[in-house]
Amino acid sequence: MPATEFSSTKDFAAEQAACDPFASFRERFHIPKKPDGSDCVYLCGHSLGLQPKSTREFVERELQEWARLGVDAHLHARNPWVPYHEILTDPVSRLVGALPTEVVVMNSLTVNLHLMMVSFYRPTPQRNKILIEANAFPSDQYAVKSQIQYHGYEPADSLIEIAPRPGETWIRTEDIEKRIAAEGEKIALVMIGGVNYYTGQAFDFSRITDAGHAKGCIVGFDMAHAAGNVPLKLHDWNVDFAVWCSYKYLNSGPGGIAGCFVHERHARDPKLPRFAGWWGHDKENRFRMQPDFHAISGAEGWQLSNPSILSAAALRASVDIFDEAKMERLRAKSETLTGYLEFLLDQKPSKRFSIITPRASAHRGAQLSLRVNANGRAICDALAKDGIICDWREPDIMRVAPVPLYNTFLDVHAFAEKFLAAIHR
Ligand SMILES: *Cc1c(COP(=O)(O)O)cnc(C)c1O
Numbered sequence: 087m088p089a090t091e092f093s094s095t096k097d098f099a100a101e102q103a104a105c106d107p108f109a110s111f112r113e114r115f116h117i118p119k120k121p122d123g124s125d126c127v128y129l130c131g132h133s134l135g136l137q138p139k140s141t142r143e144f145v146e147r148e149l150q151e152w153a154r155l156g157v158d159a160h161l162h163a164r165n166p167w168v169p170y171h172e173i174l175t176d177p178v179s180r181l182v183g184a185l186p187t188e189v190v191v192m193n194s195l196t197v198n199l200h201l202m203m204v205s206f207y208r209p210t211p212q213r214n215k216i217l218i219e220a221n222a223f224p225s226d227q228y229a230v231k232s233q234i235q236y237h238g239y240e241p242a243d244s245l246i247e248i249a250p251r252p253g254e255t256w257i258r259t260e261d262i263e264k265r266i267a268a269e270g271e272k273i274a275l276v277m278i279g280g281v282n283y284y285t286g287q288a289f290d291f292s293r294i295t296d297a298g299h300a301k302g303c304i305v306g307f308d309m310a311h312a313a314g315n316v317p318l319k320l321h322d323w324n325v326d327f328a329v330w331c332s333y334k335y336l337n338s339g340p341g342g343i344a345g346c347f348v349h350e351r352h353a354r355d356p357k358l359p360r361f362a363g364w365w366g367h368d369k370e371n372r373f374r375m376q377p378d379f380h381a382i383s384g385a386e387g388w389q390l391s392n393p394s395i396l397s398a399a400a401l402r403a404s405v406d407i408f409d410e411a412k413m414e415r416l417r418a419k420s421e422t423l424t425g426y427l428e429f430l431l432d433q434k435p436s437k438r439f440s441i442i443t444p445r446a447s448a449h450r451g452a453q454l455s456l457r458v459n460a461n462g463r464a465i466c467d468a469l470a471k472d473g474i475i476c477d478w479r480e481p482d483i484m485r486v487a488p489v490p491l492y493n494t495f496l497d498v499h500a501f502a503e504k505f506l507a508a509i510h511r
Contacts (some may be wrong), residue, residue: 088420092429098372099499102426108419111411112492114139115337120473126224127474127497131489132283132311132453132491135337141403147397169369170293171343176195177405181336181413182309182328183319184207184347187354187384191401192365195226195331195344201388202346203233206304207275214239214275215311217303218264219257223283223329237385244480246273255442255457256287256449257329263297270301273364277305280328282313284479286453288316292323310334313453315420317413320347327352335452335466335489336408338401343393348385356381363390411491419490421447423498427454429500436509442483448453453487455479458509 092098092341102503114138117125128136151163171191179189192198207216213230214237216230217263250257266273276298281288289345291307298305306327312318314335320328328347332338352358360381364372366389368380381387408416425447431439439458458465458495459482466478476486488498 087426089425090430092426093126093431094430096496096499096503099441099495101286102495103464104421106410107415107493108490112494114407115492117492118475126243127285127500128487128499129205129474129476129493131337131346131449132315132334132485132487133318133477135185135314135334135404135489137339138145138337138403140144141339141345141400142404144399145396148395154275154435158253160306167392169383170395172373174398174447177409178345181318181405182313182345182347183323183349184321187386188321188350189345189347189461190385191343191345191398192333192389193344193346193391194341195308195329195359196229196345197227198321198329199226199229199308200233200365201231201361201390202306202329202348203237204279204349205352205388206327207233207236207237209234209239209274209357212275213302213347214390215244215269215275215277217246217248217262217269217276219278219282219289220247221282221284222247222279223308223310226277226279229254256285257289258295259290262289262294266294266297266301266303269431270298270303272297273301273303275304275306278461280307280309281315281453283311284455286311286417286450286455286482286485288444288448288450290449291320291325295323295325298313306381308328309345311453312451314408314413315453317417321349321451325349332404335402336401337491341397343401346385346388348388350384353384356383356387360388360472361390361414365389365392370373372491407491416490420452420488423463423488423490423493423495424450424452424454426495427486427498427502430498431456431506434506436506440507452486456484456486456505457482465505468508469501470505472504474504476501477489 109197151159174191175186179186202252234244295305302327309328309330331341331344362379366387438458442457443454463478465485
């Protein structure tokens with residue numbers, strides 16, 4: 087819906103909510119409640135997605151199988167645990183635009199990022215740099231810096247952090263391309279947070295991948311804020327590897343099992359160096375307990391441990407919902423809903439706040455990041471007291487994410503009304 091068709095009245099929000107094609111999906115989530123029992127306005131799906139009501143059943147089923155069968159559930163549960171993670175392969179590959187053999191769910195995110203860098207950050211004296219976006223998620227900064235040091239190099243020499251131009255708040259694709267063109271021969275790895283957690287910028291995955299490959303760099307993305315938020319085509323974009331967590335837009339619950347993508351041209355190469363564990367070993371004879379490691383062909387060959395079945399069960403509840411909702415349709419609502427939030431905020435501008443997220447919907451997901459001067463933290467806390475949940479990132483950023491699966495035009499309207507009243511008080 088173009089912004090010209092929006093209106094700032096509450097009636098408009100109510101009309102839109104009434105014809106929301108995803109209204110029945112909202113019903114499938116537990117929405118946190120205010121003390122009076124009414125629904126909170128939960129705009130924090132970028133941090134922890136809400137719990138699908140069906141999650142309990144999926145987890146309870148496995149608890150029952152454990153109670154009923156003990157160790158035999160590995161082979162004889164209704165969904166045997168040894169191949170349990172395979173149930174997730176197809177739906178997760180659809181979500182990230184990959185071939186089934188290219189994805190695996192395992193571990194948690196930062197662990198997977200390290201495992202991928204073990205295979206794909208292979209620095210040499212001539213080519214040892216990592217290019218990352220400035221202000222990357224702290225865990226990613228620590229991960230890349232520690233990898234650089236682990237290989238005997240110094241982050242001061244080997245880490246390139248690419249920042250927005252002075253006076254701008256997000257990074258232009260052409261600036262990334264130029265930097266890679268200029269220094270690409272020295273860059274071993276381009277590793278970018280697909281949607282930046284702080285600014286909400288969604289990067290141009292295809293152009294960045296092409297630019298990196300043109301200079302012989304490996305290109306990987308941390309899709310923590312992208313998976314379940316924006317449609318992805320990891321295979322077609324030719325990305326070398328990607329990792330993501332599933333507790334943000336993918337609603338798998340706190341610390342939920344994470345995901346990993348390895349493009350098939352690498353995934354089928356058993357010679358790629360990696361850290362190995364028994365779960366990545368050839369399935370045919372994993373239980374023969376032989377001393378030599380033979381990697382499973384495909385992303386599964388990077389598994390180390392047998393996965394948490396309870397966590398994988400919780401993720402099943404979520405991917406079923408995504409399969410039904412369809413990512414492309416969700417994205418259409420997401421663009422409209424985030425555009426509506428932007429429209430409402432633009433109606434009452436103030437020097438006290440600005441939107442630092444890109445204005446074009448192609449360059450962002452569901453999140454708008456607001457730079458709020460002076461007492462922004464107090465405003466965020468006051469909103470929370472009113473049951474309007476967003477989050478605060480020091481020093482001055484409020485992150486607000488209308489999630490298309492469970493947020494409505496009325497949620498967005500309620501937030502904008504309270505936020506703007508506090509700003510103009
Ligand atoms: C959320 C997030 C993390 C969190 O890492 P965990 O290993 O899941 O604790 C790391 N990186 C990015 C980019 C994130 O958005």
